[in-house]
Amino acid sequence: MNKSALITGVTGQDGAYLAKLLLEKGYRVHGLVARRSTDTRWRLRELGIEREINYLDGDLADACSVQRALLKACPDEVYNLGAQSFVGSSWDQPVTTGIVDGLGVTHMLEAIRQFSPQSRFYQASTSEMFGLIQAERQDESTPFYPRSPYGVAKLYGHWITVNYRESFGLHASSGILFNHESPLRGIEFVTRKVTDAVARIKLGKQRELRLGNIDAKRDWGFAGDYVEAMWLMLQQEQADDYVVATGVTTTVRDMCRIAFEYVELNYEDHVVIDPAFFRPAEVEVLLGNPGKAERMLGWTPKTSLESLIRMMVDADLVRVAKE
Numbered sequence: 001m002n003k004s005a006l007i008t009g010v011t012g013q014d015g016a017y018l019a020k021l022l023l024e025k026g027y028r029v030h031g032l033v034a035r036r037s038t039d040t041r042w043r044l045r046e047l048g049i050e051r052e053i054n055y056l057d058g059d060l061a062d063a064c065s066v067q068r069a070l071l072k073a074c075p076d077e078v079y080n081l082g083a084q085s086f087v088g089s090s091w092d093q094p095v096t097t098g099i100v101d102g103l104g105v106t107h108m109l110e111a112i113r114q115f116s117p118q119s120r121f122y123q124a125s126t127s128e129m130f131g132l133i134q135a136e137r138q139d140e141s142t143p144f145y146p147r148s149p150y151g152v153a154k155l156y157g158h159w160i161t162v163n164y165r166e167s168f169g170l171h172a173s174s175g176i177l178f179n180h181e182s183p184l185r186g187i188e189f190v191t192r193k194v195t196d197a198v199a200r201i202k203l204g205k206q207r208e209l210r211l212g213n214i215d216a217k218r219d220w221g222f223a224g225d226y227v228e229a230m231w232l233m234l235q236q237e238q239a240d241d242y243v244v245a246t247g248v249t250t251t252v253r254d255m256c257r258i259a260f261e262y263v264e265l266n267y268e269d270h271v272v273i274d275p276a277f278f279r280p281a282e283v284e285v286l287l288g289n290p291g292k293a294e295r296m297l298g299w300t301p302k303t304s305l306e307s308l309i310r311m312m313v314d315a316d317l318v319r320v321a322k323e
């Protein structure tokens, strides 16, 4: 019998790559989709899998809908990727972020505990929980210090996952993933904002790019590599928590330099610093230590930041040229 999986957030960047990976492995893939007034399936279309997913109506804020979806899907594995995932918006929508990213995890875990305790569970935790970093390289034992309502909500989601594992013996794992990007990244995140602007500037459709704190440093990897780590976590006999990162950190400034230089432009001629994009509290630097994932899961990142940015710029050049 083929395995089945339920993915919340299937229309997002990671959901799309994970769905593709699981379909390639022969899984039946169910996707929880919250009602929206606009089309949200563009990523699944770009990957050519839009019609291969069984969509189930549901919102992480609505416990009943989550229960219903779980009962319909009867999944072997549940990947909880759904979230209000943009840090910047979490100061404007702190309550929604708390309900969806925090309590939403409990809705999912409670549904599993009551109706499908054999289902294995993956929680999409984040390096944003490290926030004001307490160690130069962050690993599974580094204390957390979140700096945004998003980070605080995700910290709740992380600990409730650990708690349900310890309290009820659920196979519940938390992946503490550092920033990961791709051509399917939302346009509001800085890498994609930059690669889209580079394409527009190169093709004469835009002149400047307004950014906030370009001295911030991030440990950026490729989303396609990171969904493999999610899957590997649920194939282990014991559930556990893992940091997933590249072990390399780069400033937003240098990421811009790489993107502009790829199309023979100088970022300094186009980037304008705009205080509107500064955050009320910043995470200045993130640098992960993926040693445990390497040892226990046999996972290593395959894509360098340079090739990731080139892949994103190439995709945006094609998109912008078609407009």
Ligand code: NAP
Pocket: 008, 009, 010, 011, 012, 013, 014, 015, 032, 033, 034, 036, 040, 058, 059, 060, 061, 080, 081, 082, 083, 084, 085, 086, 100, 124, 125, 126, 127, 176, 177, 178, 179, 180, 181, 186
């Ligand atoms: P994303 O592209 O923003 O996708 C988020 C997904 O969540 C979308 O499918 C969205 O649906 C869905 N969603 C939002 N609110 C929901 C609700 N109330 N109920 C059900 N679904 C809801 O995010 P991503 O980059 O793929 O990230 C996936 C997960 O990993 C998120 O939980 C994120 O917080 C976490 N994470 C991401 C990173 C990263 O660097 N990408 C790093 C660490 C952790 P719509 O399409 O309808 O809006």
Ligand code: G4F
Pocket: 085, 086, 087, 088, 125, 126, 127, 128, 177, 178, 179, 180, 188, 189, 190, 191, 193, 210, 211, 212, 213, 214, 216, 217, 218, 252, 277, 278, 279, 282, 283, 286
């Ligand atoms: O691309 P960002 O918006 O990602 P951020 O805040 O690190 O969050 C992402 O990674 C987390 C993992 O650590 C995820 F949990 C989360 O869901 C999300 O995927 O910003 C990166 C950095 C920040 O320091 C920000 O202040 O870039 C800086 N930045 C500078 N100018 C900007 C801009 N960020 C955005 N989005 N837009 C700017 O104009």
